[in-house]
Amino acid sequence: MRKQQFFTHFKCTLALLALSAYSSVQADINFPIPDAPQLQNVGAYILIDAKSGEILTQHNADQRRDPASLTKMMTSYVIGEAIKSGRISNSDMVLISKDAWATGNPVLKGSSLMFLEVGKQVSVENLNKGIIIQSGNDACIAMAEHVAGSQDSFVGLMNNYVKQLGLENTHFQTVHGLDAPDQYTTAHDMAFLGQALINNLPNEYAIYKQKEFKYNLNKPQLNRNGLLWDTTLNVDGIKTGHTNNAGFNLVASAVDGNTRLISVVMGAKSDKERESKSKQLLIWGFRSFETTTPVKANESKVTKTIWYGKEDKVELGSMDDIYVTVPKGQAVNLQIKYKMDSDYISAPIEQGVKVGTMQFLLNDQVVAEKPLVTLEKVEETGLFGMAVDYVALKFRQWFSYFFD
Structure with a gap:
């Protein structure tokens, strides 16, 4: 009985802590940024x-x-x-x-x-x-x-x-x-x-x-x-x-x-x-x-299929650290959404080529956008590999409904 009472009390405590943490986050999200100072007597x-x-x-x-x-x-x-x-x-x-x-x-x-x-x-x-x-x-x-x-x-x-x-x-x-x-x-x-x-x-x-x-x-x-x-x-x-x-x-x-x-x-x-x-x-x-740093230089954020390349996959991210300014206390709530410029990436492709966009969101609002680039160079494959990828890509395009 004592063990059951202990665990019941423990669960209630956890629930209260979780509710408190949730309320704190909500309060932070809704807390307004104070108005900027209006400086007088300066040009x-x-x-x-x-x-x-x-x-x-x-x-x-x-x-x-x-x-x-x-x-x-x-x-x-x-x-x-x-x-x-x-x-x-x-x-x-x-x-x-x-x-x-x-x-x-x-x-x-x-x-x-x-x-x-x-x-x-x-x-x-x-x-x-x-x-x-x-x-x-x-x-x-x-x-x-x-x-x-x-x-x-x-x-x-x-x-x-x-x-x-x-x-x-x-x-x-x-x-x-x-x-x-x-x-x-x-x-x-x-x-x-x-x-x-x-x-x-x-x-x-x-x-x-x-x-x-x-x-x-x-x-x-x-x-x-x-x-x-x-x-x-x-x-x-x-x-x-x-x-x-x-x-x-x-x-x-x-x-x-x-x-x-x-x-x-x-x-x-x-x-x-x-x-x-x-x-x-x-x-x-x-x-x-x-200032938060949601993306570090050369950190892989997305892995995508690359066609006609010696490699099957290519890592995407940023060549440099990306900094985003957010309201105080909101760095933890920043989310990233990735949007590709086209449906397919094809080799050959150099390192640092823009293939999409990283959108940084707070409360579903875009607060910053940065390029999404290739983190590595991928060379073109041989004739046999290109033929295989051509067939596979056409098959994927024809039956895209089943792949999406």
């Missing part, structure tokens, strides 16, 4: 998921504005690519020209500087830090001349990368970002330039989290991104900018678990305001969303 802003590229909120994000020292993000991108490709190295010594002379070039007067001296030699590593951490306009000129021979040629490289990265509303005229006619960008473009820096040039991006750098001064200069000192967020970059025309700009990126967000605030009234507004966006983003 434009945007918040994106850096991994999925999803835009979480925006205002005037495609409005063309003066970039100011956000320009240095592209200067840094070009330098990072030059180092990555082996065109230059961190140990290269750069001869400082008159144009890069901090106190000798009137264009640089009153601007942020590394305080370079004409005729001295400075390493690429130090100049790069001077650009990113100190926002040194003189360092930008020195590196432009070292990489491309002249500032104009370097600006040409910058604008080539603008096209390559698909930044449709950005054009640079200077290597440092001091106001110039026909120089402009948008909050949207700066967010995705930041994404490119993070994803494509991790070694270059690692410099952006450094809080100070000392060169040619008695004390180190501090990174102008004040959010690097904020203990409530894990901010590790990226860049500030300010001129009278631009106002106060800030591109910031922070990480929480698997989620990385990038915020852009342009045209704020002060350096403190650009930081507080950026923080508002980031906190809202982390509390409202998370």
